[in-house]
Amino acid sequence: MTGLENKLRAALRDTAGEIPDDPPPLWLPPARDPARRGPVWPGQRRWISWAAPLAAAALVLAVVAASLAVVHGGSGRTTSKPASRAAVPPYYVALTAPAYPGEYDGNATAAEIRATATGAVLAKVVPPKPYVHFAGVTAAADHRTFVLVAEEKSHPPDLQPSEGPHPYYQPSRFYLLRFDPGTGRASLRALPAAFIPANAEVHDMALSPDGTSLAADIGRDYVGSHLIVFDLATGTERAWSFKTCASCHPSGGGLGFVGTNVDALSWTGDGKHLAFVGPNRAGWPSHSTVRLLDVTLPGSDLLATSRPVASPPPEDRLTMVMWRGAIITPDGRTVVIVEEDATNSAPLKVRDRLLKISVATGRVTVVNDLNVLAGYLYEQVMYSDASGSVLVVSGARKGWTAGILRGDRYTPIPWDRHIATAIW
Amino acid sequence: MESEEPGGAAALSWTDSGWPEARGKPAADSAAAAVAALYQHHAVGLIRLAYLMLGDRAGAEDAVQDAFCGLYRHWDRLADRDRALAYVRSSVLNGCRSALRRRTTGRRLLTAYQPPTASAEAAVLGLEERQEVMRAVRRLPERQREALVLRFYLDLPEREIARLMGLRPSSVRSATARALKALGHALGEPS
Numbered sequence: 001m002t003g004l005e006n007k008l009r010a011a012l013r014d015t016a017g018e019i020p021d022d023p024p025p026l027w028l029p030p031a032r033d034p035a036r037r038g039p040v041w042p043g044q045r046r047w048i049s050w051a052a053p054l055a056a057a058a059l060v061l062a063v064v065a066a067s068l069a070v071v072h073g074g075s076g077r078t079t080s081k082p083a084s085r086a087a088v089p090p091y092y093v094a095l096t097a098p099a100y101p102g103e104y105d106g107n108a109t110a111a112e113i114r115a116t117a118t119g120a121v122l123a124k125v126v127p128p129k130p131y132v133h134f135a136g137v138t139a140a141a142d143h144r145t146f147v148l149v150a151e152e153k154s155h156p157p158d159l160q161p162s163e164g165p166h167p168y169y170q171p172s173r174f175y176l177l178r179f180d181p182g183t184g185r186a187s188l189r190a191l192p193a194a195f196i197p198a199n200a201e202v203h204d205m206a207l208s209p210d211g212t213s214l215a216a217d218i219g220r221d222y223v224g225s226h227l228i229v230f231d232l233a234t235g236t237e238r239a240w241s242f243k244t245c246a247s248c249h250p251s252g253g254g255l256g257f258v259g260t261n262v263d264a265l266s267w268t269g270d271g272k273h274l275a276f277v278g279p280n281r282a283g284w285p286s287h288s289t290v291r292l293l294d295v296t297l298p299g300s301d302l303l304a305t306s307r308p309v310a311s312p313p314p315e316d317r318l319t320m321v322m323w324r325g326a327i328i329t330p331d332g333r334t335v336v337i338v339e340e341d342a343t344n345s346a347p348l349k350v351r352d353r354l355l356k357i358s359v360a361t362g363r364v365t366v367v368n369d370l371n372v373l374a375g376y377l378y379e380q381v382m383y384s385d386a387s388g389s390v391l392v393v394s395g396a397r398k399g400w401t402a403g404i405l406r407g408d409r410y411t412p413i414p415w416d417r418h419i420a421t422a423i424w
Numbered sequence: 425m426e427s428e429e430p431g432g433a434a435a436l437s438w439t440d441s442g443w444p445e446a447r448g449k450p451a452a453d454s455a456a457a458a459v460a461a462l463y464q465h466h467a468v469g470l471i472r473l474a475y476l477m478l479g480d481r482a483g484a485e486d487a488v489q490d491a492f493c494g495l496y497r498h499w500d501r502l503a504d505r506d507r508a509l510a511y512v513r514s515s516v517l518n519g520c521r522s523a524l525r526r527r528t529t530g531r532r533l534l535t536a537y538q539p540p541t542a543s544a545e546a547a548v549l550g551l552e553e554r555q556e557v558m559r560a561v562r563r564l565p566e567r568q569r570e571a572l573v574l575r576f577y578l579d580l581p582e583r584e585i586a587r588l589m590g591l592r593p594s595s596v597r598s599a600t601a602r603a604l605k606a607l608g609h610a611l612g613e614p615s
Binding site: 012023 | 463472473484489496557561573598607608611613
């Protein structure tokens with residue numbers, strides 16, 4: 001137990017002690033007739049009465065094709081590229097918030113197409129009503145086609161609406177964003193509302209390199225246990241799932257990382273394989289493992305149709321090893337990992353590293369030490385060239401930073417604190 | 425071990441798991457009695473848990489109240505009543521998350537939150553330090569704060585924390601480690 005942990009424990013205990021030992025009386029509803037919907041006890045809101053028309057209104061609004069006022073910034077033409085940035089696409093989409101206060105909380109109010117070289121805003125889109133912020137973004141390989149997930153303002157009911165203790169999620173919807181570098185214009189098109197069911201959240205997503213398929217982990221818990229691939233041309237979908245633990249709460253396993261990260265799901269360049277993070281064998285829980293799903297194979301069992309390609313080292317008593325981001329390079333040969341190592345005993349030391357692991361052998365081939373004190377920010381891998389030799393990473397240096405990592409050479413790019421996440 | 429419903433109607437016995445069972449009562453009555461007994465034994469702890477998450481006593485009491493109402497409503501559908509405490513604890517955490525989301529964004533939390541203080545303790549030298557720790561805790565992202573409270577206040581094992589938070593154990597470890605790192609940084613503690 002470290003001094004910090006002792007101090008924390010004492011502060012929590014003392015603060016909790018401010019609550020007296022005699023709780024207020026419990027109010028239970030007088031009858032438990034499911035036909036009676038009216039809330040009758042203190043504290044309960046009439047969420048059911050307004051949720052139904054709201055949901056209906058959202059549905060109607062969602063059917064209307066959205067077109068946005070696009071705020072143009074600059075000429076729309078990218079600037080000439082310095083040699084050090086030559087291998088990186090000239091522009092990217094950044095999710096931004098006007099007063100981004102700390103850790104990304106999913107409240108980005110705009111998506112901006114920015115020039116890699118200068119950081120200049122080439123075009124900007126805001127969420128179509130009734131949506132108020134963007135929670136995630138993913139890109140096709142043409143660097144002109146993107147998918148955003150937009151969310152409505154949160155209006156959680158006092159009581160959880162589902163049968164289990166699931167958190168509330170506001171309605172959300174996918175949007176296809178296209179950028180025309182010739183005109184500098186960006187346009188949004190709503191994807192089918194049915195892609196995201198009510199009271200569910202998009203955890204992670206990845207657009208296929210050709211922009212025709214969207215893979216997503218959508219669920220009602222923090223992390224799900226299934227994966228869906230939508231065909232954007234036909235609107236059809238195919239789903240895979242796994243369940244390794246009958247009593248696991250709430251959905252029997254984990255998939256991906258928490259938060260709509262840009263480095264949790266990734267496609268190989270041929271659009272046939274999808275890398276995700278899941279259990280390394282049927283006996284979950286165990287170490288998280290990067291698995292490769294062959295979407296051309298029949299079947300819906302996520303474990304049976306995928307194979308592990310990279311696993312963390314066994315834990316020891318001295319160090320905790322966490323993987324917080326994983327993408328497969330488009331050539332399918334390498335997995336790029338953001339790893340966090342923390343000491344298990346005092347003094348606490350945390351080290352962030354970027355690993356490249358061979359898909360063929362499962363062995364680490366390259367290690368880049370990142371900033372040892374990156375603060376709260378999660379480092380992200382936002383772009384990889386075909387082989388992973390050129391990456392764009394954020395948070396690899398102190399503060400609000402991003403840069404191009406070419407081997408050991410790090411070249412910072414213009415970045416600012418309003419950017420929550422970005423994708424090339 | 426015997427326990428009484430606040431109204432004194434039901435005779436209760438306790439199972440090995442600590443869960444009270446009502447005997448010889450209609451379903452609704454036994455449900456109310458069981459939920460009330462659970463409340464009687466765990467409400468204070470749960471309110472304290474919610475208080476640490478929210479920094480607001482009234483909000484904490486509401487979150488616990490709502491969780492028990494939810495438990496009562498879903499009692500018939502609760503598959504594993506031995507897990508009722510875990511269920512209600514999870515509901516309390518969800519209620520806290522919802523309450524925090526209602527407070528717009530983290531920006532407001534950063535500026536509006538004042539750690540709760542008891543006036544009688546105001547002269548205590550350690551109060552300032554405790555406030556500083558609690559301010560730093562409150563600045564943490566929601567998930568990291570939950571992980572810290574569950575581990576360092578409730579002393580729950582990592583597996584149980586993972587279950588409550590709906591995360592993988594490795595994610596709990598990650599959240600805890602990052603929270604401690606951030607906390608140390610905020611408090612100027614050597615890491």
